[in-house]
Structures are given as structure tokens and as C-alpha cells.
Amino acid sequence: MAQRARPLSPFMHYRWQYTNTLSILHRITGVLLSFGFLLLVYWLAAAAAGADRYAEAVAKLSSPLAQLVLFGAAFAFCYHLLNGIRHLVFDMGHGFELQTARRSGWAVAIGALVLGFIVWLVIRGGMGGVA
Amino acid sequence: MSLKSPLRRVTYLGSAKGGSGHWFAQRMSAVALVLLGLWLVAALATMGGASHANVVAWLSSPVAAAFAVLLVLVAAWHAVLGLQVVIEDYVGAKGQRLAVLIVVKFVFAVAAVIGVLAVLRIAFGVAA
Numbered sequence: 001m002a003q004r005a006r007p008l009s010p011f012m013h014y015r016w017q018y019t020n021t022l023s024i025l026h027r028i029t030g031v032l033l034s035f036g037f038l039l040l041v042y043w044l045a046a047a048a049a050g051a052d053r054y055a056e057a058v059a060k061l062s063s064p065l066a067q068l069v070l071f072g073a074a075f076a077f078c079y080h081l082l083n084g085i086r087h088l089v090f091d092m093g094h095g096f097e098l099q100t101a102r103r104s105g106w107a108v109a110i111g112a113l114v115l116g117f118i119v120w121l122v123i124r125g126g127m128g129g130v131a
Numbered sequence: 132m133s134l135k136s137p138l139r140r141v142t143y144l145g146s147a148k149g150g151s152g153h154w155f156a157q158r159m160s161a162v163a164l165v166l167l168g169l170w171l172v173a174a175l176a177t178m179g180g181a182s183h184a185n186v187v188a189w190l191s192s193p194v195a196a197a198f199a200v201l202l203v204l205v206a207a208w209h210a211v212l213g214l215q216v217v218i219e220d221y222v223g224a225k226g227q228r229l230a231v232l233i234v235v236k237f238v239f240a241v242a243a244v245i246g247v248l249a250v251l252r253i254a255f256g257v258a259a
Contacts, residue, residue, distance in 0.1 A: 027213075027217060030210075030213045030214075030217070031213075031214065031217060033210070034210040034213070034214055034239075037206050037207065037210050037239075037242065038238075038242055040203075040206075040246070041203065041242045041243075041245055041246040041249070044199075044203070044245075044246050044249040044250060044253075045245050045246070045249045047183060047186045047187065047190075047249065047253060048248070048249035048250075048252040048253050048257075050183075051183040051184075054183040054186070055183070058181070077168065081164075081165060081168055081169075084161050084164075084165070085165065088158060088161060088162065091158060119172055122172060122175055122176045123175065125180070126175050126176075126178070126180055126181035127181055
């Protein structure tokens with residue numbers, strides 16, 4: 001009898017599927033949003049410090065680099081929000097069928113891009129009235 | 132020979148310490164943040180430009196200030212719970228892991244207090 005291949009640790013032989021990427025993106029966007037939270041606190045603290053300090057903060061947040069960061073934060077917010085809801089549904093024991101899980105994954109990815117762009121426009125539009 | 136009962140010898144060892152509490156807190160704060168996050172976006176979209184006067188007027192409403200305080204507290208809590216899992220997964224050395232966890236928790240505790248004080252300062256009309 002031929003020797004059977006010995007079992008490997010899962011990460012050694014799982015083939016890549018886009019749902020893997022969706023899963024790790026939830027972590028990555030979560031970490032990014034943690035930094036986004038610190039930005040939110042910075043914005044609130046600037047508003048509490050008075051109109052001059054607030055104008056300085058908004059000027060800093062209007063630089064091209066900061067705008068890129070804010071777009072990233074807007075996308076991360078929408079992705080983490082939508083995928084978080086998807087995971088809450090998983091936690092309740094629904095949506096595990098392969099086709100359903102893949103469809104909801106696509107919906108989350110596309111929804112996050114579209115909504116992220118809209119949220120970024122909201123933030124940008126709001127700041128446009130200031131800086 | 133130990134006089135401890137078998138149950139006493141294993142309780143609080145192994146993986147079943149407070150895992151379910153952490154798991155549940157992460158999800159409960161997630162549900163709250165769905166509502167608070169949508170509230171924040173809606174508030175930003177409808178305040179007619181985030182000028183200083185508009186932000187101050189927005190947070191002068193007790194309801195808005197209450198939600199903003201909740202948002203800051205729950206977001207900090209949720210972030211710490213999530214970062215803790217990430218750190219525990221990827222930082223292997225025990226000493227380093229503890230150090231990073233302490234730094235992250237302190238940073239978010241300080242940020243949360245600053246955020247709450249900032250909202251209250253505006254809500255109580257101290258911010259000019």
C-alpha cells in the first residue's frame with residue numbers, strides 16, 4: 001500500500017480564493033480605522049480649541065496627502081461597516097452557503113467602493129465650505 | 132497528592148478564560164457602531180459644510196453631543212478590542228506583546244478622554 005501523504009497545516013495548502021482577501025481586508029481596514037479614530041479625535045479637539053485652531057486643522061486635513069488618507073478612511077469605514085454586517089449575519093449562522101457567501105462578498109466589495117467614494121465626497125464637500 | 136478537586140485544578144487554565152466576553156463585546160460594540168457611524172455620516176452630510184460655527188452649533192444640541200460622546204467611547208472600545216486580537220495574533224514574543232498592548236490601550240484611553248472632553252467643551256459652550 002502506497003504511503004499516504006501526511007496532513008499539512010491548513011495555510012500550507014489552502015488555495016487562494018477572493019474570499020480570503022475579503023477576510024484579511026476586514027482586519028486591515030479595522031486597523032486603518034483605528035488610526036481614523038485618532039483623526040476624528042484630532043478634529044473634535046481642534047473644534048473645541050476654537051475657530052483659529054480649527055481652521056489650522058482643516059488646512060492640514062486639506063493637503064493632497066491628507067485627502068488621500070481621508071479617502072482611504074472613507075473606504076475603510078464603508079468596507080468595515082458592510083463586511084462587519086456580513087460577519088454579524090455569519091455569526092448568527094446564516095449566509096454560509098458558498099454561493100451566498102461569495103455573492104455577499106462581491107456586494108460588500110463593490111458597495112464599499114461606491115459608498116466610500118460618496119462618504120469621501122461628503123467629507124470633502126463639508127471641508128470645502130471651510131478651507 | 133493535591134487536595135484540590137479536579138475541577139479546581141483546571142478552572143481558568145487553557146483557552147476558556149474570558150474569550151466569550153471579548154467576542155460578545157466586539158460584536159455588541161459593532162452593532163452600536165453601525166448606528167453611530169451612519170449617524171455621523173448623516174450629520175456631516177446635512178450640517179451644510181463643516182465650518183467651525185456649524186460644528187459648534189451641531190454639538191450644542193444635547194442629543195448630538197450625547198451621540199458624539201457615545202461614538203467616541205464605543206469606537207475606542209471596539210478599536211482596542213480589535214487591535215488586541217490583531218496584536219495577539221501577530222506579535223509572538225510575550226514581553227513585546229504585553230508592551231504593545233499596554234501602549235495601544237493607553238493611547239486609545241487618552242484619545243477617548245480627549246474626544247469626550249472636546250465634545251463636552253463644545254456642548255457646554257466653552258469653545259469660542
